[in-house]
Amino acid sequence: MYGRKVKLRFFFIILILLTLILSTFLILKSLEENVVYFQSPTEIKALYEIDKKKIRIGGMVKVNSISMAAKEIKFIITDFKNEINVTYSGVVPNLFTEGKGVVAEGYLKDKNFFLATKILAKHDENYMPPEVKAALEEK
């Protein structure tokens, strides 16, 4: 019926289409699962229910709020409107200081309590993560 070449080309096009659909599907699905949302303490206070997914919280480390023990570090993230208590056991970056900006990644226990798995480092003392800046400007 059709020549070998036409068949081959047809097969080839089908193959490309299938790959495209498959990879788009995979990428989108994976994105949905692995995206980490950023929230400020105020946004968290406004939540109806606590999400089980990993999130990021940004704000300032409240002055005189850091307390350290052998296993963990506790501190408070504030956006000068609302606060959230953070517990963290892990490596803290060099620029983690009271009164400076911070971004913590982890899970919410409830609206006042956050279990951080990672604290993000920054390279520049004057640099503030865009998210923190925006969160602070909103107040």
Added chain:
Amino acid sequence: MASLIGFYSLIFGLCVSFLIILFSIKNFRNSNIFDNKIISLTFLQFFLVIVSFLSLILSFVKSDFSNQTVFNHSHTTKPLFYKVSGTWGNHEGSLLLWLLVLTLFIFIFLLKSKEHNKQYRILTLLFQQIIIIGFFIFVIKTSNPFNYIFPVPNEGLGLNPILQDPALAIHPPILYLGYVGTSIIFSSTLAATSLNYISKEWAKHIKQWILISWIFLTLGILLGSIWAYYELGWGGFWFWDPVENISLMPWLALTSLLHCILVLEKRLALTSWVVVLSISTFTLSMCGTFLVRSGILNSVHTFANDPERGLFILIFLFCLIFLSLFIFFFFHKTKNKDSNSFFWFSKETSILINNWFMIYFLTVVLIGTTYPIFLEVISSKKISVGPPFYNKLIIPFLIPFLFAMAIGPKLSWIKSDLKNKSYLILFLIISLLLSAIIIKSFNINFLINTILVTSAFYLFFITLRDFFIKGFKNLAQNLTHFGFSLLILSILFNNIFSTEIITNLKIGETFETDKYKINFESIEQKEEQNFKAIIGKFNIKNFDGNIEIMKPELRIYNQPNIVTSEADIKTNLLVDKFMTMNLVQNQDYFNIRYQIKPFMLWIWFSVTLISFGGLISLFKKKYEA
């Protein structure tokens, strides 16, 4: 004074650009011989940028704080080496470096392309000059490195201490050589497309440039990664951070270009694809500059920056993309229709398969990097995409990729068969058994890890066999593929076998697990030229009785006043022991991290091997398929 000379050199350099364009257009129309005046002018332009660059270096060395760039990024107590490297450790200086490399490369291009068509050379020069003019204006208008400050301050603000590091001092120039090298590929491809000049000879000649960019880009990424490993104190070498991703994207595009240019060189096929790849490679490099400089990306590497600059690059980038698409659609003619259909089992097909995978990886990285930006614009939701996304989408596809990488080079051009290839099966069985034995003794997900390790071992053994059988024939390709298998193996084993301990300790305290006993013995203080060091002494007792002394350091820099931690790393052939400590303000506790990371040295070594393979290919007279 130096600033004045530097600034005027830049202005003159821009003027020379217009002169070059003028002469080129005249020469393009009139005579048949290439006008040597153009080469002299190109040299003059390069020379002017060099003068400008040197005067900036001079200002840095002399700590001339009347210059704003120097004031912002230098300090009198900084060691000389970092005064010099501080020149390109900031936005303004690094753009001047871009410009320097742009003009250098086009000059070399003109010298090296004498046997080529005059019109092609001139047109390449013209396209390159468009890019050069864009960057000249960008530097002069939005990021002039020679701005004055009055009154002149007595002391500078200092260089960010984490940039005061030998690897990072040479990282930008090397990376830029790679980035900017793609501009020549871009200009030359556009020129060849508009003149319908794409041929086997052209492919051969542009392959050299692809190789050069590729080697530098590979080395540049390697240096950045090594730096991140020991300086950022996380003990990782790749974080899937946006700033890292945007150096990986041009690399992926360049690697696929490097492969499909071979098909063009051998069979004069895939021309459109080569053109598309050349354009996208340069576009991705430019995007990289744009995204880093505009501060749009939310990255842990982000430095303070300025949105106006981003806007300029964005507009410039759009013009270039528009120009190249215009040329591609209106001038590009495909020839030799018949050679476009490949037999399914041949080297061409395997190169195509390579390209598919590369483009897939590129798409994943691109989406992961830019999706947060788009989402923020559309819904003002702020998100980030983490490593699990990339791992999940890339790792499974590495398996067929590695197999194809092992088998592909074994096929012949046009049509291949399976004669004398029984060893392929034999090696598969060997690698499968070997990986199963290794993985079985560890408590990890058996199936996926075994298959992964098998595919890497497979490539490893097949390429290893070639070293013995073929010797120097095809050495370049074999070496890079071998290096890649080594890289994947090292990364896999590094991931599987790494262990870490994180804890907080006071001086004199001991932390114990079933395998290690870490004793925080003491700290001592030391004054250095521009920082004060606090050095901890840790006594780590292994479960088999070995004792290791680790001395991680905290550095408190005077200007700017920043604390950095210097990891103590004990490297040997098989394992890196990595320790960092950190002090949290007003606390007695030190934050401690101790990591055992196998095969780190092999990761660095294998990437070096990969780029070394490229180097061999570059210097080899003729390419044997």
